[in-house]
Amino acid sequence: MVKQRQRRAVSFYLLVSWLVSGVGFFLSLWIVVPAPTFTLLPLGVGAPEISPWLLGLNGLGLLLAGKGYIGLPAQSADRHKTLGVALGLSLIGLLLSALPLSQFAATNRRADAAMVQVFGSGYRADIPTNSVPLRSQPFVLLDALRGIRDRP
Secondary structure: OHHHHHHHHHHHHHHHHHHHHHHHHHHHHOOOOOOOOHHHHHHHHHHHHOHHHHHHHHHHHHHHHHHHHHHOOOOOHHHHHHHHHHHHHHHHHHHHHHHHHHHHHHHHHHHHHHHHHHHOOOHHHHOOOOOOOOOOOOOOHHHHHHOOOOOO
């Protein structure tokens, strides 16, 4: 009876690990793969936008698969292979979901340079701030996770 419970717990753990790893990898893959059809276009556009969340999801999958891989007894070689694949998917998904965040600094510098080239170096002084106050920084990771708050 105890062994049967342990088998069920391990099977459930494998299922959860595979689910988190698979979903995280699938969604992270759309960061680099162009959408082949119009119906898949929201995945290609939305995945880079939610990459901080995908980073967390793939990190969770990596932790789950890693803990299961280390915690299983040596005689369950098939489960080790299964968790090894889940571990690999989570690791690849983690790297893919980190791409948009790692590219942001260079993209922001190029955008600022283009704005200065088109509008001149003092273009920010010409923007009226009495109607809508500007953000203190162009990108805030916490706002990417919780959303930009409306100002009263």
